[in-house]
Amino acid sequence: MRRVLFVSWMLLLLVSCREIFEPEVVFVDFGFLVVEGNIEVGGNEDGLIRLSRTRSIYDSTASQTITNAEVWAESENGDRYFFIHNGTGNYLCQETIPFGQNYRLQIRIADGSAYTSAWLTPKRTPEIEEVYFEREEDEVFIYLDAAGGNESDYLFWSTREVWQFATPFTSFYRLDPDLGDLVVRDEVRNICFKEENGGNILLAETSRFENGKINRQMLTRIPEGSEKLGIRYSIEVAQRSIDVEAFEFWDIMRKNTDDVGGIFSPMPSIIPGNVRNVDDPEEPVIGFVGIGSTERKRIYINNGDVFPWRTQIPDYNNCVLQDTVLSFQFSTYFANDRFVALYGIETLDENLDFAIGYLTTTLFCGDCTLRGELQAPDFWEERW
Template sequence: MGKGISYIVAVILAFLWGSCRDPFEPEVTDQDISILVVEGFIETNGEESILYLSKTNPIRSDTSALPVTDATIILKSETGEQWAFSESDLGTYTYTGFFDTDKTYQLNINLSNGKQYVSDPMKPIISPEINELNFLRDEAGVEIFISTKGNDEAQYFLWDYEEHWIFRPGVISFLKFEDGAVSKREPDERIDLCWNTNLFPKIILQNSARFEDNTIIQRELVRIPNQSEKLTQRYSIKVRQRAIDQATYDFWEILRKNSDDIGGIFSPLPSLIGGNIKAVTLGEDNAIGYVSMGQSASQRIYIDYADVAPWKVFIPEYEFCFVFGDTIPPNRASTAFNNIDRVPAREIFDGMFFLGYQASTKQCTDCTLRGTNIAPDFWED
């Protein structure tokens, strides 16, 4: 789920700390009472498997979680085969390979401080293909939904997604001020068109056994409200579907309820959420989190502005953007634009005669302040 557990646990702790109706100052120790958080999914079909290790911080800490580095993670099969994960980023461990889905596996985690953890035995589950990933335009905006069909081996489903979209700044400018002069931007310098992304740790679950013939029809995944910048020009969503067992489903359902009601008074405390990662040494705290194994299914769709038009866009950051009315003569450009905020936005002509430039602000013209002008590798126009 892309570090979703760490995020949710942090939100619950923050809410429990600050949600009392009456002022209350409990005695909270500054002692390090951090708990290991483990999450990830092991792919069996040659796709990259990613595991995240982190630790919760004391309540008074300003940061939500700390990555756990220099750990040794070994996956072992019931027949004795072993595969070692490597740390690709701080607290992120990866492995790419194929695994026999008929075998049972166990994950071994050894931390640099000597603490050891082991997972419950894991039996891979192969996810059915996604039947449909599509969208509906309605009065409230755009609903993105998924349809799939479970079977006897795959009844419980967990989905996550990645969103990417094109947006534009409040004022379009193809000009730049550099080395004391104004010039046109090259294509790779454009700041009038950018991509933004959302990797939101929302928990989306469904039990297909609740439906006739195990068929899930049009399960809502994402709601894009009216005026969202996501549909300014072109939007893409990639959805990943994972079939999980009931124990995994129950774990994520607890987290979902906690995140939806932001840790109500009767919700399970983070330390009680548990998971399938246990400490090897008796008396040590078990980890929070769940690691699953199987073959996921994924699908990507694109939505263009024309597919939902008319679509009025409102971006709060650009609400008060405009082009200044005064014209700056060419001989004053080096003075007018020699600051960090005022930038050239328009060339002004009187017929064929060039008069100068009109200006705007960097915040209103430079979309790279909120995104990137480099298209994602997968992007299709």
């Protein structure tokens, strides 16, 4: 009897829990200012500041970049070095800002609101000694060696990866709509480039290392089979000396991104930045402006360096040869850009020197520009 009652209660509970609980959510878009970037001192490269506003996590629109602001670095002597907007929310300073003074960033938004950073002391960044990779059983690890200097108690690194990848099939022909026939392509679109900025926050306190020399700082790891190692891969690392306030800011950011997620993980911390509203210091402003010189170094890894590893690109797992298309079908079959022609099928008749049909595949499987860039980056060095 008890068993019957127990089963009855369980059925009742199952029936009563059919409605999905949806908590009431208040949608608030605070539109806080976000300031990112670095005041470059010493002339090694352009300074870059990026301005945007926060948006709700439920907002699927593109990032709300600010494109109509005035941005400049101001020295203690009153000299101004202007950052010019490049059309994408980034502001670039191509003037050489000298060492020997403190600076602060000044921002004036089109609505009249003004923001300023704290006074910042630029630091000289030591050179990167070496960037290198080591191949293990099923991964490649990329490391950095660097020596700290008198102004380098704390170091910050960022990375940018670029690699070549190939489509499973190569299309040598395209439809000429005027002729209604296939012609040889001016350029083959089977090898392209992809780019990715490193997502990890990389920091080090040089005093924790013997003689301030940093050895084997891991920048990233690439698993066996990654498309990054399929043809040719490059990684560039940027190194900057930062002060203790910047280190603490980025360390909190790192902990918030790396450590949060498990049930026993620490809660996200409040991240104080170094930019404030001139008229309303209590207004939240997100971000931290750095200052100093930047050192960079780049390495390349070829697929031969990890032979015999094979590349796997999940996006292409379903790529197969499609139907053979005969010449009288060209205009209709290739007109909508859903398919591309690979190579021709010759007739067995020795008196005929043209293809009677072409093997095909989908556009995605034969045109790499749908997931990458055909043009190589300016810095790219072809393998010898």
